[in-house]
Amino acid sequence: MDPVQLHLDGDGCWPDLNTKPFDHGVLHEVAYLQRGMSSGNPSVSMRITLDDGRIVIAETSARMFVTLAAGIKGKGLHDGIDI
Numbered sequence: 001m002d003p004v005q006l007h008l009d010g011d012g013c014w015p016d017l018n019t020k021p022f023d024h025g026v027l028h029e030v031a032y033l034q035r036g037m038s039s040g041n042p043s044v045s046m047r048i049t050l051d052d053g054r055i056v057i058a059e060t061s062a063r064m065f066v067t068l069a070a071g072i073k074g075k076g077l078h079d080g081i082d083i
Contacts, residue, residue, distance in 0.1 A: 031047070
């Protein structure tokens with residue numbers, strides 16, 4: 001599984017998008033897959049619908065997903081926001 005970078009101060013964190021084309025999408029669904037990893041560990045799949053109707057499925061391990069969520073929650077609490 002590829003690592004996932006978490007940007008807790010995300011404003012301007014992807015400057016390459018100023019010069020590269022990209023598509024917008026909306027996250028519509030998240031699925032927990034009990035044995036989704038090749039190791040047999042759980043994974044999370046996210047269904048993203050692009051503005052032109054195409055669908056993208058993004059996946060990560062459930063452990064990584066929960067770790068990212070905990071980092072976001074911790075940042076919110078640090079900033080005085082109860083997420």
